[in-house]
Amino acid sequence: MSTYLIYSLGGAVIFAIGLYALLARRHLVHKVIGANLMGSGTFLVLIGLGNRAPGGTPDPVPQAMVLTGIVVTVALTALGLAITKRYFSATGLDDLDTDPREGDHP
Amino acid sequence: MRDRLKIMPLLASLAALGIIATTIIGLPSTAPGLSAQMNANAETIGIKNVVTAVLLDFRGYDTLLEISVLMLATVAVLSLRVPPSESRRRLTGESGLLLGSLTRLLAPFMIVIAGFLVWVGSSGPGGAFQAGAVLGAGGILLALAGYDRPAWVRQSLIRVALTIGLLAFIAIALLPILNGGTLLEYPDSARKTLLLLLEGLLTLSIGASLASLFLASASRGQDGGGR
DSSP states (O other): OOHHHHHHHHHHHHHHHHHHHHHHOOSHHHHHHHHHHHHHHHHHHHHHHGGGOTTSOOOHHHHHHHHHHHHHHHHHHHHHHHHHHHHHHHHSOSOSSSOTTSTTOO | OOOOOOHHHHHHHHHHHHHHHHHHHHSOSOOOTTHHHHHHHHHHHTOOOHHHHIIIIITHHHHHHHHHHHHHHHHHHHHHSOOHHHHOSOSOSOOOHHHHHHHHHHHHHHHHHHHHHHHHTTTSSOOHHHHHHHHHHHHHHHHHTTOOOOTTSOHHHHHHHHHHHHHHHHHHHHHHHHTTOOTTOOOTTTHHHHHHHHHHHHHHHHHHHHHHHHHHHHSOOTTOSOO
């Protein structure tokens, strides 16, 4: 099994774990972490696939794309956490399944 | 609280894994990629680090849109923050002597390292994003150690720092159009100077954005923590 396959398939597994967290977890912070993991998995796939060039020099384009992607993921995570925090301070809830108009929350 | 395994999300993620894995395995095991073209052209534009050349020159659109995304997120996070009257508490309780003095010692070095990373980015590993990350981390560290920003750093100055990278990038991207060129077509004579200037301003903006993203949402709210 070649090296690029290990990294790319590992990235696919990380992506799937993140997707599961995003879909199955109720807590909003868990969902944000899941989305972040999906991004990390994608980066690993890209970096892995960029390493298929003959001669051993990796393709610089996927590396630059991942560098761009990391910053976008940071922005996404920060925005997700800020929205979660604001939602929590407004409703006292940390998931979207409970209706804030019902129940005994302030 | 243990979550039970949920069937539908599990099936969905396994399906995604299957699709991605079969696609990856189906790809040819060697692909030349774009290395040859990149290396050949990086010589002509005078930037030896190929990744920097890709980021700022060959795929300048990506970086332009990326810095826009970062700025939009910063604006959104800053406007979502809980009003200062509610959350005006110090970030840390006891910062301690060691953290305070160590941060004091480290902060100037972090600024120097950020400058070095920008400079070295044209020929080796480094560049605006790495330098911006160092600057942002320095700002966060200072705030965590309990240092307030000095009085001359006003809110308006921070906003200038946040936006100047994007504005300079847009200006440099649009300038060639006036001379009959295309978007993001840098003039060959001034290319290296322009890119270095752009990298420096981008570093400032990225550092300010990252620090603001963290500090805007890190202030302790009324409830203290989760439940």
